[in-house]
Amino acid sequence: DLKQWSQSRLQKYFGRMGVYYYGIVRGEDERQVHNNRTRKSIGAETTFNTDLVATEEMLARLQLLAEKVVGVLQKKKLTAKTMTLKVKFDDFQQVTRSHTEHHVFCSIDAILRRLPQLLDKTEAGSRRVRLLGVSVSNLKALDGQDPTPEQITLL
The missing domain is CATH 3.30.1490.100 (DNA polymerase, Y-family, little finger domain)
Known part of the structure; x- marks a missing residue:
C-alpha cells in the first residue's frame, strides 16, 4: 500500500512521479475536473x-x-x-x-x-x-x- 511509504521512498522508487503518488494516495489532486455530461x-x-x-x-x-x-x-x-x-x-x-x-x-x-x-x-x-x-x-x-x-x- 503506497500510503504507508514516505515521500522520499516513493521518489527513490518512482522518481519524479513519487511526489505525485504521495499526494494522490492521500486524496490530494490539483487537476481540474472536466465534465462532459449534459444535464438531464x-x-x-x-x-x-x-x-x-x-x-x-x-x-x-x-x-x-x-x-x-x-x-x-x-x-x-x-x-x-x-x-x-x-x-x-x-x-x-x-x-x-x-x-x-x-x-x-x-x-x-x-x-x-x-x-x-x-x-x-x-x-x-x-x-x-x-x-x-x-x-x-x-x-x-x-x-x-x-x-x-x-x-x-x-x-
Whole structure:
C-alpha cells in the first residue's frame, strides 16, 4: 500500500512521479475536473419538519419548489417537456408521477397547471407527506438544441 511509504521512498522508487503518488494516495489532486455530461433534469425538493396532511398546503409548497425549478430553467436558457412530482410519505414509501407535454415549456404556469393533477394521482391527502419534489426533464436549449455540457460546482 503506497500510503504507508514516505515521500522520499516513493521518489527513490518512482522518481519524479513519487511526489505525485504521495499526494494522490492521500486524496490530494490539483487537476481540474472536466465534465462532459449534459444535464438531464433540473429539480428541487424539500423534507418537512412536520408531515403535511392538507393538499392545499402541499400545493403551496409545490409552487415554491416549481418556482425554484423554473428559475434555473430560465437562468440556463432551457425548456423542458416532462415534469415529475416526487412524494415521500411518513412511512418512507416514495412515489413519482410524471407528465410529458406535447410542446416544450419554461413557465411556472405550465407546471402549476399540471401539479394538482399529478398530486391527485397519489395518496397525498389521505396519507401524511414528509417530502415533496418537483423536477423537469427532456431539456432543450431555448434555440431548440440539446443543452451543452456544464461544469458542476461542488461548493
